[in-house]
Amino acid sequence: MKREIFALGVVALFVVVFPASLFGYQAWRTNVSNARVIDVIANTPNNGGWQPATIRVNVGERVRLRISAPDVVHGIEIPALGVRVDEILPGHVQEVEFVTTRAGRYPFACTRWCSVDHWRMRGAILVSDSAQPELLPPTFAPPPYQQLKINLDEMHPARNMPSQKPSASRGAQLNVNLRTNFRTQSSDDVFSKMRAAAAYDAYSDAQLWDAIAYAYFQDASDLNNGARLYARDCAACHGEPGDGTGPAGKDLPGLTFMHPDMQSGPTDFTDSSEMLGASDALLQGKILRGGMGTGMPEWGSLYSAQDMWDVVAFLRTFTFEGANKSP
C-alpha cells in the first residue's frame, strides 16, 4: 500500500507538477521581461532569407526576437548589440532579448553556412528615437585604403618572389630587428627597400624574406580571432587551405570582367605573387568594402576594425609559415 502511494506520488510529480512548473516559468518569463515580441523567420536566401529583414524598433524599448528556422540550421549575430546565437535548429524557437540605447542601424547576419548564398543572409535593426527624428549621418574617417589612394580592383603582382616559403621561425633566429609598417606597404615593397640598403648586404634573399615574415607577426593582431572568423565566414569560398577552392566560390566571376587574364573565382591566398604584392591596407579595404560585383561580400558593416586586421593577419599565415606569436 505504501509503495503504491509512493508510485502515485512519483507519477503525479511527472504528469502534473513538472509540466505545471514549466508552464508557470514560461508565463513568468513573459511577464517579467515585458518585452515587445517580434517573430523572425530564418530561411536560406533562396527561401526568402530573414523575414522580416528590416526590423524597426524604438530606442529604449525592450525587444525580444523569437527566431525560428524552418528549413535548415541557421545562426544569428548582431555585433553592435553583442547578440550571438550559433545554432537555431529547425523545429525550435530561439529567443534573444535586448534594449537599444542609441538610434541607428544595427546590421545582423546568419553565422552558419546554410547554403551557397548564405552570405547574402543579412538584415538590419533600425532603431529610431522620437526625440531625435532627423538622424545625423554618422561621420567616418576614410579607411586606410582611401587615404593611401589604393585602387582595390587593380592587379598587384609582386616584383620579387622568394625561392621558398618565408618562415617567421627561421626569421627569429636572424637577429634582424626590422621595424616597419606593413599596413601601408606590401612585403614586396619592404623587401625591395631592404635589398637596396647596404646594411643588409650580408643577408641572402631568402634570409630577408624570413626576417620579413618574422617582423610581420610582431604586431598586435589576434591570430586566433582571425582563424575563427576565417573558418566561419571565408573558408566556404576561399577554401580551408586558403587556395581559393571553396565550394561556395566556384561559379563567382572574380575580377575577370576587368582583367580577363586573371583567374575567376575567389583569391588564392597561397599565391605568393598576389599576397606579397598587397599591403594590409589593400586586403583590409577589400574586406571592408567587398568586391562590387566580383562575388566578394563586404564585411565592414559586420566586423569591428580589429576583426578585419585580425583576419588579414590570419590570411598571411598562408604565405608565411611559423607564425609563433611569442617573442
Ligand code: HEC
Ligand atoms: C561568397 C564568396 C566569398 C566569401 C564568403 C569571401 N570571399 Fe573574399 N573574395 C571572393 C572573390 C570572388 C574574390 C576575388 C574578386 C575580388 O577581389 O573582388 C575575393 C577576394 C578577396 C580578397 C582580395 C585579395 C586581393 O589580393 O586583392 C580578400 C582580401 C578577401 N577576398 C578576403 C576575404 C575574407 C577575409 C573573407 C571572410 C571574412 C572573404 N574574403 C569571404 C569571394 C568570397
Ligand SMILES: [Cu+2]
Ligand atoms: Cu543561414
